[in-house]
Amino acid sequence: MTDQVQHIPLAARRRTHVLNALSRDGVVRVSELMDELGVAPVTLRRDLAQMEREGLLVRVHGGAVPAGGHTKSTGAARAASPDDDATVTGSIAVLVPSLNYYWPGVIRGMEVAAEKNGMKVLLRGASYELQDERPVLERLVLRDDVRGVIVAPNTETIHAQDVIQWLAACGKPSVLVERDGVLLPEGTPVESVTTDHALGAMLAARHLAALGHRKVGLMLSRFSPTSRKIAAGWQAACEELGLTPTDHFEQMLPDRSSPDFSAAVDATLDMALRTGITGLLVHSDPEAMAFVDLALTRGISIPDxxxxxxxxxxxxxxxxxxxxxxxxxxxxxxxxxxxxxxRRIADPTRPVQRVTLNPRLNVRGSTAPPRSGSVPPGAGSS
Structure with a gap:
């Protein structure tokens, strides 16, 4: 009980000291607060994080400034919004599931935007096999220079919801990228930026239909979190186009590194020939290229x-x-x-926003109207 009684006034004293210093100087620095209050830096960072959540201040590299970015004319750095002319300092921690293939394009976009705002990107990659990203994230947010976190968590693990809850409670603002998430128990959506992958599948299905294809198929990467959204859009498009269940199919592919991958592609090509399938949407590029290679090897013309x-x-x-x-x-x-x-850093009280961007369809040489009046090579074989 004694410890609890002592802790309350001490925390209140630190809080009052910080607010008075902000009002007087327009900035507080952790290094100075350590000497003035005689406490460890981890305690001060925890205090500042709590006060930032309450909208009383905004943390910057090595300290904090008043909420709203107003400082006295002492030359102190202030937190800036993306529309502000002031320079924001510090780092944005980024954790994505891969540092190759899909994600470099996303990361380059982050680096461009961060540089425009005087920020750096602190990048880490976590493989899809990593079951719990929290230890990696914990190391990132402990850094003094990290102002916020952008994460693409693995949504296929038992720890997925734990990661979302941890992000909400870590004391630094976060944004999900190419992922959706909710906070329990209310089920409140969290801030995110995603591509409308369902729309992407619809664009593909509509393109095939416009070319005259009436029997089509969807091949999905088994372990990609994007697959569910693509499947939902595909199903909606097939219903919109009046395709019956016998006119379209959906199938999961094994991982490209699996010894079963080539056999699965061959089996799909067999089924396409046997059932009259003339158009496929394949996720993603390497899988699609494997389909083309094996089809050409078998004498199946792409796109005829x-x-x-x-x-x-x-x-x-x-x-x-x-x-x-x-x-x-x-x-x-x-x-x-x-x-x-x-924007979240600049205004912690703003409403949560979820941004969805549209993909586009780039038409090239692998699609064409189905060949009429002819039977593809090997049709009817198994």
Missing amino acids: DLSIIAYDDEVAQLFTPALTAVSPPRGAVGEAAVDLLL
């Missing part, structure tokens, strides 16, 4: 016998034939995530 659309458009345009592809706005997603985070 089988039209193929890739989903991601990372390298689809470099292939031969250049692949028609759904292209998420990767750079714009990264820029929007940084913009959203900086």
